[in-house]
Amino acid sequence: MDSRDEMYGRFSVALAKLEACKEFAALIPEVRTNLVYATGDAKERSDVLAVEGRVTIIGGMPHASGKPVFGASSHMARLMIELRKVDPRVRAGVDFANTPALAAWLEDYCREKRWIFSMIDRRNEPDSIKEEECASMPWKVAEAVRAAGNRAPKIFYETGAIGKEPVSVLVGGDPIEVVEQVCEIARRYADER
Amino acid sequence: MDSRDEMYGRFSVALAKLEACKEFAALIPEVRTNLVYATGDAKERSDVLAVEGRVTIIGGMPHASGKPVFGASSHMARLMIELRKVDPRVRAGVDFANTPALAAWLEDYCREKRWIFSMIDRRNEPDSIKEEECASMPWKVAEAVRAAGNRAPKIFYETGAIGKEPVSVLVGGDPIEVVEQVCEIARRYADER
C-alpha cells in the first residue's frame, strides 16, 4: 500500500470504532464531530483526511455522514497543520462537545493520565484576528500551546466566543489511538456523571 | 393515506428539492440545517417530522444524513410548537446560516416580498432563562413576535449569544413551499453577492 492508502485503512478502522461507541453520541456537539488524519508532511487542507459531511447521530449512534476524503475538513485540518508546526508527532485529532462540567472533568482526567491539558480563552483574542476566520487558527494554536507552558497539549478546549460553539479537541499520533482515547473518555464520563 | 403518511410524502418531496439545490449548500450553518414539519395539533417533539442527523454537505450538495423521522429534531421542533401558539397556520420551517451581510440582505428581501422579518437579540435574554436550554425557546419566540409588532414573522434570526451560532429561520404552512422559498433565497443571494 502506498502511504495514502495506508492512511485510508487506519482511518477507516478508527472511524468504525467511533461509530460503534454509543457513549460518544452524547459528546457530539451541535456543529458535529470530525476526525482528521494528516500526512507526515501536511501543508494544506488537501493533505488531511477527514469525514465528508462530518459525524452526526443516527439511531442514537455516531454516524459518518459521508466517506473519508482528503480535504473534507477545513477547521480541524487547519488546526492540525498549525499544531504540527509545534509538535510534528501530532497526526490525528477529533473534536467533541465542551460544557463547563465536561471541561472540569477533562482537566481531572488529564491530570490522572498525565496528559497536557490546555484552554484557549477567546476573550484574549485580538480584535484584528477575530474578524477573519482563517486568521484565528494560528492564534488559537499559539494560545493553547502558550497556556500549556509552551508544550503541545493532548486535550484542549476553547471558551465560547460570541456565535461560536465551544468544542474540545483531543490529538495524537494516530487516528485509531485518538478514537480509542476519546471513546474511553465518553464511557468514563457517562459512568461518572 | 393517513395524515402522517401524507406528511411523510410531502416532506420527502421537499427534502429532495432541498438536496437538489446546490446554492443552498452555501447557506448550511456549522450546526447543520434541519427541515421540520409539524402535525396540525403538534404538542411535543414526537409530533414534528424532521431529518435524523440533520442536513449536511456531501460533494458540494445539501445531503440528508438520515431519513425523515417524527421526533428527530429537538431545537427546531420546540421552535415550531412555540410559534404555532401564536400562528397555528405555521406548520413547517427550515434553519440556515446567518451573517451580518446575509441578515441585511434578508431584511431587504423580506421588504420586497412583503414578508414579516424579525430578529431576536439574545443580549435581551434574562439570565434566569439563559441557563436552561429548554426554557429559552418560549422567550425567543415571544421576542421574535414582539419585535415584529406582535405578528408571527416569516423569517427571523438570532443575534449570536456566547457559544451559540446564530441561525436564520424561515417558516410557512408547508414544507415544499418552505423549501422552494429558501432555495430561491439561496439562488438569489448567490447571484447578487
Next chain:
Amino acid sequence: MDSRDEMYGRFSVALAKLEACKEFAALIPEVRTNLVYATGDAKERSDVLAVEGRVTIIGGMPHASGKPVFGASSHMARLMIELRKVDPRVRAGVDFANTPALAAWLEDYCREKRWIFSMIDRRNEPDSIKEEECASMPWKVAEAVRAAGNRAPKIFYETGAIGKEPVSVLVGGDPIEVVEQVCEIARRYADER
C-alpha cells in the same frame, strides 16, 4: 404539487413502509427487489420511478440502496409499460423471491383474495426472443396475460430459465397499496411456514 412530485411523495411513503417490514427481507431475491411507479402515460423507462441501486438487506431489514429516481429501473420499468398496454389501471409493481413452495402458497393466497394469479413458463419462450433481452418482455407479459385467461394478473411469476433467477411480481394501481399487499404476504408467509 405537480404530478411527478405527487408520485415522489407516494413512492417515498411506500418505500418507507417496505423498509419497515422485517418479514419482507426474507422475500428479497438474489437479484434484489425493486419497487416501480409509472406515470399515467408512461411510454419509456424515464417515465417510471424506481429505487436507484434496488432494495437490498442491511441489518436484517429491507434497505433502499439509493433514492427514488425516474428511470432507475430497466427490467421492472419495461414490465410496467408492457402490462399497462393490457390494463392501464396498473401503475405500480414490486418484485420478490420465487421458490416452488412460495409459488404454491401464492396460488392459494390469490384464490383466497380472488386475485388473478398467473405464471410465465419460459420454456415456452421462442428461441428467437430469448437471445435478445429487450425482446423478451412483450412476450413475457403476453404469456402472463394469456395464461390468466386474457386478463392482467395481480401476481405472477416466471419459471426460471437458464441463468435467470425466477421472481414473483405483484402489481396494482398505487405503490402504497402494492407495498401493503406484499408486506401482508411476507408476514402471512412467515407465520404459516
Next chain:
Amino acid sequence: MDSRDEMYGRFSVALAKLEACKEFAALIPEVRTNLVYATGDAKERSDVLAVEGRVTIIGGMPHASGKPVFGASSHMARLMIELRKVDPRVRAGVDFANTPALAAWLEDYCREKRWIFSMIDRRNEPDSIKEEECASMPWKVAEAVRAAGNRAPKIFYETGAIGKEPVSVLVGGDPIEVVEQVCEIARRYADER
C-alpha cells in the same frame, strides 16, 4: 492493530478503489457483487469480511450498499472457505458478471497473464447436490479445481444453471490486489469491446 482491524483497514482501501472504478459498474451482475476477505484460519462465514447488502450501482458507479461486516456474505464466504482447503494462500475474492463474450475474453486474458482459468459446468452437477444450496459449494469448488488440472484457479466462472445467474470469480491473497486486478479487467474489457 489486531489482525481483524488490519483486515478491516485493507478491506476499506480495496472497497474505496472498487467504488472509484467506473468501468467496473458494467461488470456488476444482476445479483450484485460482493468482495470478501477471509481470516488466515477462516472456518465459517463469520470469519469472512464482506460488504453488507453487496455492491450495487448508484449514479453509474459501483456503490457499497452497507459497511464491511464479518459474516455479511453467505455464498462468497462459503466459496472462500472451500477454496482455501485447496490453496490456503487464497484470502480474498470478488464476483462479477459472466456472459459468453466476457468468458471468452477472460480466457484469453488469463492466458496472457499466465493465470489459471477454470469453468464449472453445472450441467455436470449431481441432482442430489443441486437440491440443497449449501451442498453445492464443495462440489463447485472441487469441479473448478479439477477442470483446472487440480490447481486452484485465479479466475473461474459457472455456466448458468436453471434459475441461477452465472457469475465470474477472481481470487487472490489480498483484497486490494484482487480489486486492482478486477478493475484492470473492467477497464481493458471496456476498451477492447
